Amino acid sequence: MRQYILKRLLLLFPTLLGIITIAFIIIQFVPGGPVEQMVQQLTHVSENGASISASTDTRAKISAEDMEALNALYGFDKPPLTRYFDMLRRFATFDLGNSFFHHQTVAELVKEKLPVSMTLGLWTFFLTYLICIPLGIAKAVRCGTRFDSITSVMILVAYAIPSFILGVLLLLLFGGGSFWALFPLSGLTSDDWIYMDTWHKITDYLWHITLPIIASVAGNLAVMTMLTKNVFLEEIRRQYVLTARAKGLPEKTILWRHIMRNAMIPLMTGFPAAFIGAFFTGSLLIETLFSLDGLGLLSYQSVIKRDYPVVMGTLFVFTLLGLLAKLLSDLSYVLIDPRIHFDKDAQ
Numbered sequence: 292m293r294q295y296i297l298k299r300l301l302l303l304f305p306t307l308l309g310i311i312t313i314a315f316i317i318i319q320f321v322p323g324g325p326v327e328q329m330v331q332q333l334t335h336v337s338e339n340g341a342s343i344s345a346s347t348d349t350r351a352k353i354s355a356e357d358m359e360a361l362n363a364l365y366g367f368d369k370p371p372l373t374r375y376f377d378m379l380r381r382f383a384t385f386d387l388g389n390s391f392f393h394h395q396t397v398a399e400l401v402k403e404k405l406p407v408s409m410t411l412g413l414w415t416f417f418l419t420y421l422i423c424i425p426l427g428i429a430k431a432v433r434c435g436t437r438f439d440s441i442t443s444v445m446i447l448v449a450y451a452i453p454s455f456i457l458g459v460l461l462l463l464l465f466g467g468g469s470f471w472a473l474f475p476l477s478g479l480t481s482d483d484w485i486y487m488d489t490w491h492k493i494t495d496y497l498w499h500i501t502l503p504i505i506a507s508v509a510g511n512l513a514v515m516t517m518l519t520k521n522v523f524l525e526e527i528r529r530q531y532v533l534t535a536r537a538k539g540l541p542e543k544t545i546l547w548r549h550i551m552r553n554a555m556i557p558l559m560t561g562f563p564a565a566f567i568g569a570f571f572t573g574s575l576l577i578e579t580l581f582s583l584d585g586l587g588l589l590s591y592q593s594v595i596k597r598d599y600p601v602v603m604g605t606l607f608v609f610t611l612l613g614l615l616a617k618l619l620s621d622l623s624y625v626l627i628d629p630r631i632h633f634d635k636d637a638q
Contacts, residue, residue: 296618296622299618299621300618303611303614303615303618306614307607307610307611307614308379310606310610311378311379311382311603311606311607311610312375314602314603314606315375315378315603318599318602318603319371321597323597324365324367324597324599325365325391325392325596325597325598325599326358326361326362326365326367328596328597329361329365330358330361365391378603382607387401387600387604387605387607387608388600388603388604389600390593390598390600390601391596391597391598391599391600391601392596392598393598393601397600397601397604397605398604400589400601401586401589401604401605401608404584404585404586404588404589405585405586407479407578407583407584407585407586408578408585408586408587410479410500410585411503411504411507411577411578411583411585414500414504414507414508415504415507415508415511416565416566418504418508419508419511419512419515420515420562422508422512422516423511423512423515423516423519424515424519424558426442426446426512426516426519427515427516427517427518427519427520427522427523428519428520428523428546429442430442430443430516430519430520431519431520431521431523431524431527432523432546434520434524442516446512446513446516446517447513449509449510449512449513450509450510450512450513450514452509452510453510453576454506454507454509454510454576454577455506455576455577455580457505457506457509457510458502458503458506458576458577458580458581459580461474461502461505461506462476462502462580462581465502466502474498474499474501474502475498475499476581476582477581477582477583478499478581478582478583479496479499479500479583480492480495480496480499481495481499484496502581503577503580503581503583506577506580507577518557518558519554519558522554522557522558523550523554525554526550526553526554527550531549532545532549532550535549556624559623560620560621560623560624561620562620562623567612567615567616567619575587575588575590575591579591586605589601589605590602590605593605
């Protein structure tokens with residue numbers, strides 16, 4: 292086990308380095324960087340009340356000294372290789388750098404936007420597991436019945452509708468769009484939330500988060516539910532279940548004491564990665580639709596604005612956490628089922 296963990300940790304660093312390197316190389320060839328955007332803003336003129344963007348000769352309107360100052364401001368006065376190694380040295384000390392446009396460090400931005408994404412991710416994570424596992428078990432036990440058919444149609448329809456489209460539909464129906472104004476259109480809390488007592492703070496928060504969570508959870512139901520059903524069906528058909536039934540054991544005892552223990556192994560091994568990922572599951576479309584200022588919206592805006600420190604810093608953090616979560620998922624196999632060994636010589 293120790294050798295396996297050590298090998299995985301040693302493989303983690305070249306994998307992380309490879310992802311960061313590929314992203315950095317791609318960035319070098321993306322047009323419209325921060326210097327070009329700032330030049331266009333500086334050369335934006337107004338004539339007769341109409342705004343004109345001098346995109347054809349923007350650099351000609353900026354002096355050489357100003358161009359050098361802009362390149363130095365954004366760090367582009369150095370060769371790409373030098374900037375690459377400077378970035379790696381910062382990342383080695385977990386210094387994610389400073390945003391070009393937000394006037395904050397990347398770490399501060401992530402900390403500021405994280406609660407919104409955590410709210411979406413954790414609610415989606417817990418509700419998905421709490422709904423899908425019992426529903427999958429019920430479908431496996433009642434396989435082929437009307438209940439199984441109806442629920443299959445329902446979850447497949449929910450899976451087929453994109454979360455963004457479902458969010459728009461929910462806003463039209465229940466957000467005051469065309470029918471009932473039962474839920475707010477945007478935000479996680481009301482403007483006067485800070486002045487409310489504890490009970491009203493909780494109810495106000497739940498009132499605001501209802502529609503975004505429904506839109507996020509609906510698309511995740513199908514995969515986990517069908518996985519649970521198929522895993523339990525596979526275990527139900529095994530020989531030890533037939534033997535237990537032949538001995539006269541009640542069906543509930545067979546299900547909860549024998550089938551459950553074996554069927555939950557593939558489901559629980561994905562729990563660590565899903566739980567860690569829930570903290571950073573920023574859904575761009577959901578956050579944009581419901582005006583939730585989280586990590587998903589931050590990532591999109593950073594790519595559009597070419598805010599490279601934010602793009603690379605968040606990529607570094609998310610990739611590192613993703614690799615560690617994958618390692619925890621593999622180790623959970625041993626914790627859940629002691630029969631599994633990573634030693635190749637184990638019998």
